[in-house]
Amino acid sequence: MHWIARVPWPLPALLAWGAAWLLFSGAQRVAPVGWALLLACALGVAASVLGSTWWRRLLIAAGFPLALWLTGAVAVSAWWWLAPLVLLLCVYPLNAWRDAPLFPTPHQALQGLAALAPLAPGARVLDAGCGLGDGLIALSRAYPQARIDGVEQSRLLRLACQLRCPWAKVRQGDMWGTGWDGYALVYLFQRPESMERALAKARADMAPGAWLASLEFAVPGVPPDGALRIGPERSVWLYRVAARDKAHAAPAELPDGTAAGSRGRRYFGR
Secondary structure (H helix, E strand, O other): OHHHHHOOOOHHHHHHHHHHHHHHHHHOOOOOHHHHHHHHHHHHHHHHHHOOOHHHHHHHHHHHHHHHHHHOOOOOOHHHHHHHHHHHHHHOOHHHOOOOOOOOOOOOOOOOHHHHOOOOOOOEEEEEOOOOOHHHHHHHHHOOOOEEEEEEOOHHHHHHHHHHOOOOEEEEOOOOOOOOOOOOEEEEOOOHHHHHHHHHHHHHHOOOOOEEEEEOOOOOOOOOOEEEEOOOOOEEEEEEOOHHHHHHOOOOEOOOOOEOOOOOOOOOOO
């Protein structure tokens, strides 16, 4: 489903708005107008994953209810207009808007990763920002003997991910505030501008010999320790934590300026 990232803007927004209007029009015939509004808004929020930036996600999610309100096409209780905001905040908590949009990892993207970054049986692997679980599925195929964990900021996405991947341990939380110590490999599919921060956190948290794996985006100015080519324009970039990195690593900062780990280490036990 990485084709989502290549859909030209504003086509995702136009498709989402059109689908929401069609659903609203049809739902009014069988349900009260308030419930029709809720269903159409839920569709818009779900379609917001097509947005590649936070403002595009906001436009996709808010386009239908905003147009409905401006046109005055229907009269509903003012409380119903809170539904789009509540739905949007359930899927995208405010402190998660700085991270990457919900782009799923292709399930076969990590095949061959174990040859470049071998792990012992039972090693612990983390998908940092696991979304709906596509990265967890890809990791389980690449490392069938590993113990797979995920962390996801959105409570709604975390619940959907856990239902989809019952064999993994998925926790709700901030990927930057969660300790990465204890993991042999941390995988992420983030923004390019997040990669320096991710490597700094890996060096501060993880043991020498552990791996940081990033789909598509490399750390600027840092030669990778390996790369898995998965297409003409895509790679999984690998960075291995060395002992010298631990000696010079600075604690990764949280959004409020405190060092990760100063609030107590948090990672997933089995």
